[in-house]
Amino acid sequence: MKESQLVKGNVALAEAAIQAGCRYYFGYPITPQNDIPEYLSEHLPKQSGVFIQAESEIASINMVMGAAATGARAMTSSSGPGISLMQEAMSYMAGSEIPCLVVNVMRCGPGLGGISPTQGDYFQATRGGGHGDYYNIVLAPASVQEMFDLTMKAFDLADKYRNPAMILADAILGQMKEPAILEPREPVRTSAKPWAITGAADRKPQYLKTLYLSDGEQEAHNLELMRKYDVIRDKEVLCEAKNLEGAELLVVAFGTASRIVKTAMNMAREEGIRIGLIRPITLFPFPSKAILEASEQIPKVLVVEMNTGQMLIDVQVSAHKSAGIFFYGRPGGGVPTPEEVLVEIKRSLHATAGIQASKNSVG
Amino acid sequence: MPQQVFKRPRTLSDKPTHFCPGCTHGTAHRLVAEAIDHFGVQEKTIGVACVGCAVFMYDYFNVDVIEAPHGRAPAVATGVKRARPDRIVFTYQGDGDLAAIGTSEIIHTANRGENITVVFVNNTVYGMTGGQMAPTTMLGQQTTTTPYGRDFRTDGYPIRMAEMLATLEGVAYSARVSLHNAKAVLNAKKAIRKAFEMQVNEMGFSLVEVLSACHTNWRVSPLEGQKKVEEEMIPYFPLGVFKERTGKDFL
Numbered sequence: 343m344k345e346s347q348l349v350k351g352n353v354a355l356a357e358a359a360i361q362a363g364c365r366y367y368f369g370y371p372i373t374p375q376n377d378i379p380e381y382l383s384e385h386l387p388k389q390s391g392v393f394i395q396a397e398s399e400i401a402s403i404n405m406v407m408g409a410a411a412t413g414a415r416a417m418t419s420s421s422g423p424g425i426s427l428m429q430e431a432m433s434y435m436a437g438s439e440i441p442c443l444v445v446n447v448m449r450c451g452p453g454l455g456g457i458s459p460t461q462g463d464y465f466q467a468t469r470g471g472g473h474g475d476y477y478n479i480v481l482a483p484a485s486v487q488e489m490f491d492l493t494m495k496a497f498d499l500a501d502k503y504r505n506p507a508m509i510l511a512d513a514i515l516g517q518m519k520e521p522a523i524l525e526p527r528e529p530v531r532t533s534a535k536p537w538a539i540t541g542a543a544d545r546k547p548q549y550l551k552t553l554y555l556s557d558g559e560q561e562a563h564n565l566e567l568m569r570k571y572d573v574i575r576d577k578e579v580l581c582e583a584k585n586l587e588g589a590e591l592l593v594v595a596f597g598t599a600s601r602i603v604k605t606a607m608n609m610a611r612e613e614g615i616r617i618g619l620i621r622p623i624t625l626f627p628f629p630s631k632a633i634l635e636a637s638e639q640i641p642k643v644l645v646v647e648m649n650t651g652q653m654l655i656d657v658q659v660s661a662h663k664s665a666g667i668f669f670y671g672r673p674g675g676g677v678p679t680p681e682e683v684l685v686e687i688k689r690s691l692h693a694t695a696g697i698q699a700s701k702n703s704v705g
Numbered sequence: 706m707p708q709q710v711f712k713r714p715r716t717l718s719d720k721p722t723h724f725c726p727g728c729t730h731g732t733a734h735r736l737v738a739e740a741i742d743h744f745g746v747q748e749k750t751i752g753v754a755c756v757g758c759a760v761f762m763y764d765y766f767n768v769d770v771i772e773a774p775h776g777r778a779p780a781v782a783t784g785v786k787r788a789r790p791d792r793i794v795f796t797y798q799g800d801g802d803l804a805a806i807g808t809s810e811i812i813h814t815a816n817r818g819e820n821i822t823v824v825f826v827n828n829t830v831y832g833m834t835g836g837q838m839a840p841t842t843m844l845g846q847q848t849t850t851t852p853y854g855r856d857f858r859t860d861g862y863p864i865r866m867a868e869m870l871a872t873l874e875g876v877a878y879s880a881r882v883s884l885h886n887a888k889a890v891l892n893a894k895k896a897i898r899k900a901f902e903m904q905v906n907e908m909g910f911s912l913v914e915v916l917s918a919c920h921t922n923w924r925v926s927p928l929e930g931q932k933k934v935e936e937e938m939i940p941y942f943p944l945g946v947f948k949e950r951t952g953k954d955f956l
Contacts (some may be wrong), residue, residue: 366784366787366788368784392787392788394783394787394817396780396813397809397810397812397813398809400777400780400809400810401777401780401783401809401810401813402780404773404774404777404780404781404783404784404810405780405781405783405784405787406784407771407773407781407784408753408771408773408780408781408782408783408784408785408786408787408788409784409785409787409788410784411771411781411784411785412751412784412785412788412789412792414788416784416788430774430777431774431777434772434773434774438771438772539751539769539770539771539785540751540769540789540792541748541749541750541751541768541769541789541792542747542748542767542768542769543748543749547763547766547767547768547769547770548769549763549769549770549771549772550770550771550772551754551763551770551771551772552772553760553772
């Protein structure tokens with residue numbers, strides 16, 4: 343067993359990619375994720391891997407598509423504006439069922455925005471993001487250790503379902519150093535990819551495409567994809583549930599926001615307030631069932647995000663109809679303090695039951 | 706015994722094409738298939754399809770194919786080739802794909818000297834979408850989006866890609882050919898074979914621009930189309946080899 347080491351989130355993620363067997367990285371510089379390409383530009387060549395700094399994020403993700411189409415594990419990483427440019431090819435990859443990893447170390451938007459931590463890309467990540475009817479598998483780490491662990495997991499899920507997977511992190515998770523063990527939890531397994539485009543040597547030619555013009559072909563393809571997403575929803579949900587038993591209020595938060603919430607929960611406990619937490623680790627598939635079941639027992643739900651209310655919609659859809667749902671969010675690089683979250687916890691607890699408050703209490 | 710002297714290349718499928726009758730895409734397809742046959746690399750060739758009339762190449766070439774987003778074929782081909790350097794990788798792109806939406810990808814793929822082959826069909830219009838103006842549309846040429854003819858004051862000038870790309874160090878071979886008569890087809894055959902030879906010999910990026918008629922969208926007969934290629938296109942888009950690297954003379 344390796345010892346834990348003090349390491350940056352972005353570096354842990356990059357190292358996980360190498361250990362997961364990814365040998366092809368294509369990317370374009372953008373803050374706050376540059377440690378990832380910098381690390382891989384140094385270490386991939388030592389593993390006979392390929393690192394290319396592309397001319398744009400559009401080219402990067404299309405190179406990923408090409409390499410991944412041959413059956414290799416391939417990835418890119420970027421942030422907000424760059425991820426927007428990648429949506430076209432991600433739609434193609436979802437459509438032609440080519441697995442890959444896309445890392446989004448989020449920065450603020452809309453537009454060029456700022457580089458401070460945010461969770462403003464939740465909708466883009468979890469709603470497909472590009473054109474057409476599809477989803478990415480989205481994993482949301484909340485620690486440097488999870489930047490490593492979930493990156494390994496993301497490659498497995500991408501391969502298993504032949505679908506793009508995304509790590510949705512932010513500047514805090516990317517830039518901070520924490521102790522982490524950079525070793526796979528399970529041995530890395532790679533499966534055969536008989537669909538890959540490698541040259542038609544011992545078989546008939548095959549192709550990866552997204553254009554379906556004949557009557558009913560496209561619908562049949564989309565229904566196939568839908569069945570796949572249903573299996574993912576059924577089998578791959580990951581979430582952390584904490585202190586649900588006897589809680590007066592359920593807080594739902596992911597990533598960095600969940601870390602702040604945990605501190606606020608401890609502060610609340612000292613004041614005798616019992617708070618439960620559900621932290622979605624997979625954002626797609628979303629832990630709807632866990633939230634439904636918890637909100638049947640706990641009548642009030644507070645959603646805390648670093649945006650103006652995006653995961654809130656998924657919680658509203660998932661929670662029991664009797665639950666009162668409250669929201670606290672700070673967008674645009676505003677990082678909530680535990681004290682602010684504690685105030686919102688108390689406000690939610692004292693509010694009239696059943697109010698569907700979406701008031702943003704940025705103060 | 707009678708001897709077969711002419712047959713379909715192995716790499717070309719026997720599926721009837723969807724191209725308009727008289728369209729020279731079919732000729733260009735055949736020349737590419739002949740080149741692949743010539744080097745005996747069919748089983749290790751991977752094609753990258755573009756968006757446009759050539760998108761259905763997986764129906765016509767007996768090779769593995771991946772379909773790229775509009776203009777991105779050179780980037781996709783880069784990923785394929787970097788992951789499988791021992792494979793022969795080619796893109797087949799139209800002028801809207803390569804010379805408009807995909808300019809960034811083609812320039813940087815060429816500049817990196819990616820060891821791939823690009824077949825670039827220039828017929829001066831967006832064929833599949835119904836004949837809109839392309840970056841290669843001739844001055845004065847009427848299209849569905851230049852009903853008064855292309856005017857350089859609003860639309861700029863027809864772009865000469867083969868010459869432009871030839872200026873890049875990463876390019877091993879850049880040529881322009883035509884398919885308007887039998888002699889031109891034979892020259893095109895040589896150029897396309899040369900382009901694949903460059904890749905086989907790991908010389909770097911190779912491109913052949915193929916002038917082609919789109920008589921359907923030009924609203925002329927196939928024969929008139931070939932005449933227009935000869936009399937109107939070639940004077941502006943001269944045929945020839947603009948770059949041919951003779952050794953691995955990287956800087």
